[in-house]
Amino acid sequence: MATNTGGLSLSQQRQRAAFWFLAPMLAALFFVAAWPLLRTIWFSLTNTLLSDLYGGEFIGFDNYLSLRVLESGRWIWRGTLVDPAWWNAVWNTVRFAFVSVLFETVLGLIVALVLNAEFKGRGFVRAAILIPWAIPTIVSAKMWAWMLNDQFGIINDILLSLGLIDQKIAWTASVDTAMYAVLMVDIWKTTPFMALLILAGLQMVPRDIYEAAKLDGVNPVKVFFKITLPLIRPALAVAIIFRMLDALRIFDLVYVLTPNSAATKTMSVISRENMIDFDKFAYGAAQSTLLFAIIAVFVSLYIWLGKVDLSGEGQK
Amino acid sequence: MNARKLLNDVAFYALVVVIVVFSVFPFYYAIVTSFATGTELFKVNYWPKAFSWANYESVLGGRNFVRSIWNSVFIATTTVVFALFLAVTASYALARVRFKGRGLLLMMILAVSMFPQIAVLAGLFELVRFLGIFNTPYAMIMSYVIFTLPFTVWVLTTFMRDLPVEIEEAAIVDGATPWIIITKVFLPLLWPALVTTGLLAFIGAWNEFLFALTFTSSETTRTVPVAIGLLSGASQQEIPWGPIMAASVIVTVPLIILVLIFQRKIVAGLTAGGVKG
Numbered sequence: 001m002a003t004n005t006g007g008l009s010l011s012q013q014r015q016r017a018a019f020w021f022l023a024p025m026l027a028a029l030f031f032v033a034a035w036p037l038l039r040t041i042w043f044s045l046t047n048t049l050l051s052d053l054y055g056g057e058f059i060g061f062d063n064y065l066s067l068r069v070l071e072s073g074r075w076i077w078r079g080t081l082v083d084p085a086w087w088n089a090v091w092n093t094v095r096f097a098f099v100s101v102l103f104e105t106v107l108g109l110i111v112a113l114v115l116n117a118e119f120k121g122r123g124f125v126r127a128a129i130l131i132p133w134a135i136p137t138i139v140s141a142k143m144w145a146w147m148l149n150d151q152f153g154i155i156n157d158i159l160l161s162l163g164l165i166d167q168k169i170a171w172t173a174s175v176d177t178a179m180y181a182v183l184m185v186d187i188w189k190t191t192p193f194m195a196l197l198i199l200a201g202l203q204m205v206p207r208d209i210y211e212a213a214k215l216d217g218v219n220p221v222k223v224f225f226k227i228t229l230p231l232i233r234p235a236l237a238v239a240i241i242f243r244m245l246d247a248l249r250i251f252d253l254v255y256v257l258t259p260n261s262a263a264t265k266t267m268s269v270i271s272r273e274n275m276i277d278f279d280k281f282a283y284g285a286a287q288s289t290l291l292f293a294i295i296a297v298f299v300s301l302y303i304w305l306g307k308v309d310l311s312g313e314g315q316k
Numbered sequence: 317m318n319a320r321k322l323l324n325d326v327a328f329y330a331l332v333v334v335i336v337v338f339s340v341f342p343f344y345y346a347i348v349t350s351f352a353t354g355t356e357l358f359k360v361n362y363w364p365k366a367f368s369w370a371n372y373e374s375v376l377g378g379r380n381f382v383r384s385i386w387n388s389v390f391i392a393t394t395t396v397v398f399a400l401f402l403a404v405t406a407s408y409a410l411a412r413v414r415f416k417g418r419g420l421l422l423m424m425i426l427a428v429s430m431f432p433q434i435a436v437l438a439g440l441f442e443l444v445r446f447l448g449i450f451n452t453p454y455a456m457i458m459s460y461v462i463f464t465l466p467f468t469v470w471v472l473t474t475f476m477r478d479l480p481v482e483i484e485e486a487a488i489v490d491g492a493t494p495w496i497i498i499t500k501v502f503l504p505l506l507w508p509a510l511v512t513t514g515l516l517a518f519i520g521a522w523n524e525f526l527f528a529l530t531f532t533s534s535e536t537t538r539t540v541p542v543a544i545g546l547l548s549g550a551s552q553q554e555i556p557w558g559p560i561m562a563a564s565v566i567v568t569v570p571l572i573i574l575v576l577i578f579q580r581k582i583v584a585g586l587t588a589g590g591v592k593g
Contacts, residue, residue: 010488011414017494018409022421025406025469032462033428036439043438053442111335119328126583127576128336131343134575136523138541139564143346146557154345157360188342193586200587242430249432252525256545268434268526275438276530285438292435299430 037292044286050279063286080287088262089270089287096179096266097247100186105240107187108194113224115195116202129192137189141256144185148172178263182254186247194239201235202228241302248295267291343568350561357558371562380535381563384543388567391453391539392521395460396514403468403513404506408498410469411476412484422473429466433526436462444531455531456539460524464517471516471585475509476502512585515578519571540567 008016044063048056060066065079080086115126132140147154150170159165171181205228213223229236251268258264265273271291275284348364349357356366375381409415410422436459444455479502487501528539538546544563548555575582 014413014494015415018413018415021405021409021494021498025402025465028402028461028465029425029428032440032458033431033436036436036443037431039439039442040435040437043442053445110331114328114331114335117328119332121332125332125336127579128339130575130579130582131572132339134519134571135343135568136541136571138523138525138545139346139568140342142544142560142564143342146349146561147342147345149557152358152360152557154360154362188338192339196583196586200583245430249434251434252541252545255525255529268432271434272437272526272530275441281438288432288434288437291432295430295432295435299427 040285040292041289043282044289046282048282048285050276050281053281056282059282063283064290080283080290085262085265085270086267086287089265089267092179092264093248093250093266093268096182096186096250096264097244100183100190100247101240101243103183103187104191104194104243105236107191108198108239109236111191111195112198112202113228115199129195131192132189133192133196135189137252138256140185140189141253144181144188145172145257148181148184172258173261175261175263178258178261182257182264185257186250186253189253190243190246194243197239197242198232198236201232201239204235205231241298245295245298245302248298249291267294343572346561346564346568349557350565353558371558372566374556375559375563375566380538381543383536384538384540385567387453387537388522388540391456391460392518394453394457395464395521396517398457399461399464399468399517400510400514402465403472404503404510405498407469407472407476408494408502411473413494422470425466425469429463429470431462433462437526437530440527441530450531451533451537453537456521456524456528459527459531460521463524464521467520468513468517471513472506472509475506475513479505508581509585512578512581515574516582516585519575522571 043056045058045060046056047059047062048054061079063079065077065081068076068078070076111129115122115129135143148156148171150156150168150173153168153171155171156165156168160168169177171177209227209231210223213227218226249268250266251272254264254266254269267287268291271284271288273284274280274287278284348361350371351364351368352361352366353368353370410418440459444450444458447454447458449455449458483501483505484497487497492501523541524539525541525545528542529545532538532542535543540563544560544567547560547563
């Protein structure tokens, strides 16, 4: 169309256009992400109540940690950093994140290796493993809650008939097993995602490497550890970190599968509980700010350690 | 040697069968349960024995669940259209124009998509109340931008990078402005990518739970995940498992069909985005 650019060079014209193309997106992200985040941090420094969002006063870091010295000389620490319920949630979240990501990586690797082999019905298997991924988390939680039901659940029935347990287990209700239940469902639901990411990495490995190894008669196990694993390490690392960040913020599965269980309550769950259910809005905001800080550290580590080429100039 | 190969094959196919059964069984069992009623529901049946539509009738007969489906469709569709609209131009700028701070900007967008949603909950709650959209679909449409927009920008940027430079250069020589390049040259080429990205963003919005739970207060404004999550009987003993399974099947079947149809594209989109499912 009009080529009269008012004396601007082509690249200047393009840069100006780029600015206007980016502006709406940046405005939207500021509005729904940056601003609410700043407000959350601000709320965490006040004593705001859910019922009176604008009535809070600045109280510094008291929601995090505060010290009161009584006249008797006793020191009383308060705040989320000395709250056992918070540390229980931190421990639950960390345990959940490490165990689930570990299992998802190992199982995902196995599934990816299977899908990378050529065999009849490969397309069918790939379609089948997409099903857990496609099912909404809440639906998975309900489906498994039913299967794990203590009296009528099929899992207890299977385990009983196999003789692995001798009495029915209240999987989701019992303190000892609630975390296993959450892990089981999460691993079932997310392993396919891991497998697909790892498979993408596996498919980058040139086939002739395997051919050569086969001709030389190298043991397949050795091929896997000496050739495949080192070559897919970057893809694996990205997948693990994405999953880790996702696992650290888990909310929906825990909330629906094991409601109000102290054994599984995660950082996200406890923050929301304080914020919305217990009318300790500012206290919950402080806890969610802490979770944000933990994840921010992880993300920075990822970008720093991974040296990810984000500008994309090195690729293609 | 041959015996060993046979043994290997058997072991391999056994593994394949285990993978398939593990993946599919829970959904299969939900379907079996959804057709069972009365006492049949409380017997463990591995094969479908009863076949009754009663659970489906009770779920679809109650007005609120149908309402929830419409809420979810409206919210997810609007969110996706809005995100794609903003993302197409933004990702053109990010993929095709060199400017200072581009790497940093992409990094920030990636960081937002890894955000714990709980961290913005308090601030968004205030914003939703301030705008007077609490307990309306617009509260969800607004808040879902936080995860759909970074995701669509990120994936579309990777797709757009792969479009050949020659096409764009030819258009520039013809005097096309960047806007013309996007709408007339790139958009027709980007359709497959838009469908994939849109579908993935749709699934994300369809499945979201935390914001939908917090920003709605009445049964008529709930989205599907909240409706299913909170579907309960009078007590722990009276959880209506039959209707819950029927509702689960109803909302999952369309997703599974979509995912199976767009299988290859979805896998490509997921790996390009490297984003959560």
